[in-house]
Amino acid sequence: MKKKFEKLEKLAKETFQSPELPRELPLIHLRNGMIVFPQTVVPVHVAREKTLMALEQSIDSYSQLIFVTSQKDPSVEEPSFEELYQIGTISRVLQVAQLPDGTFRVLLEGIERARAYEIIKEEPFIARVEVLRSSYKRTKKMEALMRTVTENFTKYALYTQRYPQETLTALSEAAEPSRLADFIASLLPISFQQRQALLEELHPSRRLEMLLEILTHENEILEIERQLDTKVKKRIEESQKEFFLREKLKAISEELGEKNSETAQIRATVENLQLPDYVKRKAITEIERFEKMSPYSAEATVVRTYLDWLVGLPWNNSTQDREDMMQAKKILEASHYGLEEAKERILEFLAVRKRSKSVRAPILCLVGPPGVGKTSLAKAVAQALDRKFAHMSLGGLRDEAEIKGHRRTYVGAMPGRVLQLMRNVQSKNPVLLLDEIDKLAVSFQGDPAAALLEVLDPEQNKEFVDHYVEVPFDLSNVLFITTANVTHTIPPALLDRMEIIWLEGYTEHEKLAIAKYYVIPKLMSEFALDHGQFKISEGAIRKIIQSYTREAGVRQLTRSLQRLMRKVVLKLEEGADSVRVGVKEIEDYLGPETVQNDVILSRNEVGAAHGLAWTEYGGTVMIVETLMMPGKGELILTGRLGEIMKESARIALSVARSYCGEKCKDIFQQSDIHINLPEGAVPKDGPSAGVTMTVAMISSALKRKVRNDVAMTGEITLRGKVLAVGGIKEKVLAAHRYGINKVLLPKSNERDLSKLPPQVKEKIQFIFIETIDQAVEQACL
Template identity: 50%
Template sequence: MVDTINRRQIPLLPLRGLLVFPSMVLHLDVGRAKSVQALEQVMEEDHQILLATQKEISIDEPSADDIYSVGTLAKVKSLLKLPNGTVRIHVEGLQRAKIEQYFDNDDCIKVEATILEEVDAELTSELQAIMRNLLSMFEQYTKASKKISAETLTAVKDITEPGQFADVIAANLPLKLAQKQSLLEIASVEKRLMTLIEILNNEKEILGLEKKIGQRVKKSMEKTQKEYYLREQMKAIQKELGDKEGRTGEVSTLREKIEEANMPEAIKEKALKELDRYEKMPANSAESSVLRNYLDWLLQLPWTNETEDQLDVIRAEEILNEDHYGLEKVKERVLEYLAVQQLTRELKGPILCLAGPPGVGKTSLARSIARSLNRNFVRISLGGVRDEAEIRGHRRTYVGAMPGRVIQGMKKAGSINPVFLLDEIDKMANDFRGDPSAALLEVLDPEQNNTFSDHYIEEPYDLSKVMFVTTANNISTIPGPLLDRMEIISIAGYTEVEKIQIAKNHLLPKQMKDHGLTKGMLQVKEEAIQKVVRYYTREAGVRSLERQLASLCRKTAKKIVSNEKKRVILTPKIVEEMLGKPRFRYGLAEVEDQIGAATGLAYTSAGGDTLSIEVSVAPGKGKLTLTGKLGDVMKESAQAAFSYIRSRSEELKIDPSFNEKNDIHIHVPEGATPKDGPSAGITMATALVSALTGRPVKKEVGMTGEITLRGRVLPIGGLKEKSMSAHRAGLTTIIIPKDNEKDLEDIPESVRNDLQYILVSHLDEVLEQALGEKE
């Protein structure tokens, strides 16, 4: 309980951010008008005033609610008016007082206050023990904090009165205003002393933590300063040695490049982590150069650089037509892709496979696709690749490790959406080092290649925006799962008309430029080009044609340089003089109708070709001989044809015992060239029947188709290529299986118009069309 002595009315001096305990002596500067008026009034009376603290510092004119109800009765010892209008006073705290009523007059604020008497202030042995404990703690705090002077500590030691002892300690502790106010409001001296012990305990713990934190910060600062000092020393040494930048400058440059490289966040984090390792690693260590190469690869790879597609279908069509003559299907597919991109702008890059014989322009077509899309172009050759690491890269643990060819190609491209040509995809092999075609499955899968994993880079790389174009001569050697991921576009070869146009518009101007010839030096007639095409080349593509034109240009250059002629006009006659006698015969495969010889059509990796099959019948014991380096499939076709003829000997007007009296020899010329395939069945059967019956095979007829033991004609593949070869050979009629009628649409119109196609479903129809009458 609080004992009251008396209640009195007294002027009030509100304090901002300050609290005065009893026994405290201090100077105050007062500036508010009402406060100055109150001070002048007390100086005229008993020099006593009540000091109470404001709850909020910002309030200029406080009300009763804005001031704490317990304050300190103080004596104003002196008052000095300063030139700026403020008043400086010297006050001494006397006793606690509680505000009972509040009077805000015009001149000053007055309150009715009750003077509070100290409770439990008698100096008992228990209280003395508490005071000693508090003094010990205060002494420890003073030494630890170093915020309280030694003089203050000495003055506290000299105090014997418990209430004053508590108030002096409370006044010197760096407490918040609210904490000090709560101490001021405690009338019980014992309780006040115990509260101070709790506060000093808390402060002791806080000081301990501050000390730990301070030591930690100091240690960190010392380490940083040490590192800075050593770096500066290193720079100075490097400068003296002539190495201006050294490792520090290199790391700084690399860090800047990483920040500017627009990498995905995960890749950037990885790069910075590896850079930190590189910085701390000795320059002469083996791993240092490995890390440096790795960082270079991360920086040089395009992570977000993207070229903008020129989505102009008309412009793209003009570029494709300008670079290539014919090849309508491929051009149409590229233009379709462009059109869809123009509508969606989000289509994943297609995987195109340009399949066809050598020299038809597969590689140069891919380059034109890139030009029409306004994309960067990059090409890698897969011919002979037999190591999986060529595709996926080597792990960095190996000496001389490098990324795979795909990542190398992306670095060369410099953008994430190039046209990427994988050349000769059918020429890959596999051995104990792995299967590279299996590693390509992820690269060429639009659903997976957005997170392509290279063993060297170790981080996922996005290939989904790349337009992959592959080339192959023979798709039958490409593994099934890999072939399934690609869109096959077949390029069979060029017709004679197309070859002449390509030679005139593309090959000849290029060769003339390469050989330094102008139009005034060399003029080539179209008949001369036609002669080169017909009599000096026999190919699906135009590579050999380009070599012959290069030969003509060389010989022309020699004539002009030796002043033999100033201008050369190439005619068919001059072509023969320069290139020699014709190497090929243009026209029918056979000059006249032959007995026992039929012309078949074959499909090879170099395009279509004609195949002459000869049969010889001689007296003997029924021996069947097959020559010409035939594969198992062709041997089986010959056996099937032989068995069918035996079963139908009577209908075919052949002696039923011919197989017992005669030896039969089937030969396919060009014995050094391996031959195999399922489409020579009807050709062998026709040649056999012709030899056994004496009926000649028509010279203008070529044929292709497989045969069964019952004489059915089965469909074949490569009809377009075979038709082109028949057209080149000068045949006018082709016998094909009826089931291949759907493939006639793929054959160029100029070839289709020059050939007569006979659709058959049984061997009897073949014999009726192919064999003439017996002489």
């Protein structure tokens, strides 16, 4: 093989002349955008065996002539004839030289365009070719095209500084239109598709027009780039000039003993604010850094922003707490009805604070269903204390930096939300509400709950360090109030640092009082109504509460009253002098009743009992249904029950079988028992439905009806004992809302009745049970 390559190189050094171009020639195909134009010399690197064989054939048998074309897909290693462009160039092999890496460098001279229309030999390709020539006349238009293309190429060469003077000289010597077009096409760094299109265009006039379009477009782009470069260069020169002048001015000011005005102003601010020593030292250090920087550098902007935050925080600003206990009590009473435990805790804090200034502010957590007034109570606390108020929602917060800030190394870094709120209120001891603390999220960006530990821990928040500010800030005087719907989703470490105050749902009596004395007067003020224009009877308010809202709070009640007042305002604007709303008019304003009573049983039934449940939205009444059908004693559970409730159902089945005894043995063995809790879309869990499921199964087995005016709650054991459960107040209030007048409660929960309002105790008969026997006796007929 080496001898054959040496022969190939030797033969290529000789010069051959051919009077005319043959009709059959070896074919080589180039890739990677290589195209040989007529009247041009192109170096080509060759490594494929098939191409080397074609070159050898060209030198041995075809007077160094070869047909050169391009392959359509450069990734194909051995393309077929169909994968090649048919139009290429008949070329002459001028030189072959072997390179150190084993490949060959071949110098080809393009002669004529041609088209390969048939392959007569495969190894290597020998193709029949047809020379392509175009007849044309040299018109004035062609002369103009040649001159314009030459001028545009010269302009392009000046822009790019890519071509030597010899190239431009050769360009001026190209007198033929076809040669001029091919020469310029070979020089332009255009795409492979554009090169192939120029090669396939036979008429020189159309080829020159294509080149003119390409050159015009490129020259326009280059002109725009030149203008942009000029502008940028000018700006840089102006910036350098300004920097030089400012540095010179700075040196002159230092010689005269003067200081930078901006730096001097910041220094004066630091001195006047009487900051803590560690803050003042940090500020002075940053000011000295700032003095050494160019005011227009990016780092100077970062330092300036940091100094703004540092001096803008309320390091010593605080408000005086209200010490008039009676006035504070009046403010709390005027803002909220009920909520006695929360109000009493705030007044206790005020009393202790009045006696001792060193006491630390408590971390209060208001827990209750939506709409009971947790957020508005926090605002009332700030008003009662005469402190400033700030609010921060934690629902869905998943980035730790939202609490503790970003490091200054990050672009756009800022302090955390806590210090942002402190700066906004400009007080060291505001009331800071952290809303929805039970809905914090955890992500790859950190755990916000862990970051809150430093904020809420009384042992740590005296020296709270934000990542951005980097110096301790005292949060011990802040009265933190958090809100939540439930406590089990709050991390234990965080819950341990807070004092829980439960806000249960309202009774119908309390809702009536809230509507009459709080909601309606506030809405009348908002809608610009006076007592002469609008009146609503107590019965109408009660009907809205009973028939249009059934919730623990008063949010839906407020919306219903807003809807009513909007319609009243419309009537007044239409010409009515005044509007009085009674019970009969409620449906005209609010439409049909929206509260359905299908949640409770309408009559005494076998296998269906009322249970009491607690959710994050307050207490509720649910029906427990059981059905016995022929089977093999299997237990079927439906209604999206959790694992704890499923275990309670299994215990309830065992207790029911034990209670019913031998007379129902065959019934349990030959029947499948299906327990269902309606509203299957709502997940349910917990042990407090154990008594209800047991009573319902006993009712199904013994065919005894369960009273529909009785509701029950309690955990059941295998011995038939009834254990205490939580959420008694919420559950009893739910029973009261649904009109149930008899409630069975575990004996251990008797102490929880002290928290119930007197109006509820009067309307409900409480039966305290210790065993399942007592529950069946009271609930079943």
